[in-house]
Amino acid sequence: AQKITQTQPGMFVQEKEAVTLDCTYDTSDPSYGLFWYKQPSSGEMIFLIYQGSYDQQNATEGRYSLNFQKARKSANLVISASQLGDSAMYFCAMRAAMNSGGSNYKLTFGKGTLLTVNP
Amino acid sequence: DADVTQTPRNRITKTGKRIMLECSQTKGHDRMYWYRQDPGLGLRLIYYSFDVKDINKGEISDGYSVSRQAQAKFSLSLESAIPNQTALYFCATSDPGLATTNTGELFFGEGSRLTVL
Numbered sequence: 001a002q003k004i005t006q007t008q009p010g011m012f013v014q015e016k017e018a019v020t021l022d023c024t025y026d027t028s029d030p031s032y033g034l035f036w037y038k039q040p041s042s043g044e045m046i047f048l049i050y051q052g053s054y055d056q057q058n059a060t061e062g063r064y065s066l067n068f069q070k071a072r073k074s075a076n077l078v079i080s081a082s083q084l085g086d087s088a089m090y091f092c093a094m095r096a097a098m099n100s101g102g103s104n105y106k107l108t109f110g111k112g113t114l115l116t117v118n119p
Numbered sequence: 120d121a122d123v124t125q126t127p128r129n130r131i132t133k134t135g136k137r138i139m140l141e142c143s144q145t146k147g148h149d150r151m152y153w154y155r156q157d158p159g160l161g162l163r164l165i166y167y168s169f170d171v172k173d174i175n176k177g178e179i180s181d182g183y184s185v186s187r188q189a190q191a192k193f194s195l196s197l198e199s200a201i202p203n204q205t206a207l208y209f210c211a212t213s214d215p216g217l218a219t220t221n222t223g224e225l226f227f228g229e230g231s232r233l234t235v236l
Contacts, residue, residue, distance in 0.1 A: 045227035111161040
């Protein structure tokens with residue numbers, strides 16, 4: 001079974017500093033994908049970044065980067081130069097196959113980390 | 120207009136009432152999902168559908184049913200609502216397959232906040 005663990009229920013960071021949100025995963029599937037979504041207080045889910053299990057380099061999207069350590073099964077999100085608008089709930093999720101061919105899949109989510117950026 | 124639209128956005132109802140949450144999408148995706156979000160529990164999968172004729176239970180399907188009326192429409196029903204079904208419900212879609220450029224990203228609706236009194 002697939003499992004996603006986010007061990008930090010809440011995190012605080014000063015504006016303009018970097019912050020790392022932790023995510024570990026467990027799967028026996030050799031092909032999988034890892035996602036981070038942001039959920040501001042308004043409630044919508046915003047896709048931030050994706051890392052495939054076979055990707056050689058860590059994913060980056062603007063101020064977001066994913067620190068992918070495959071052997072440790074971790075996929076931490078790094079936000080550089082935090083802004084007040086980064087205050088939100090952040091979810092790590094994993095795509096894993098539901099059939100042998102891998103064409104059917106689902107996303108399993110962690111419980112989330114609430115990030116607060118202080119001015 | 121949003122690509123994935125959920126109605127209603129907010130609903131307050133009473134125990135025992137039947138509730139339907141509707142989802143429609145213009146992304147042309149075959150795959151649709153219903154998730155439930157509770158504080159401290161993240162998002163949990165209720166039902167999913169890989170095409171109009173393929174509907175599957177997720178990890179927390181008890182007390183829920185779904186209908187896939189068309190490729191673009193996927194409805195979630197609570198036949199007899201109970202207070203512990205109070206939650207934020209999300210509909211999502213995804214692109215099929217595992218092509219090199221397709222990550223399997225979920226595209227979410229804006230959520231339907233349901234309160235059962």
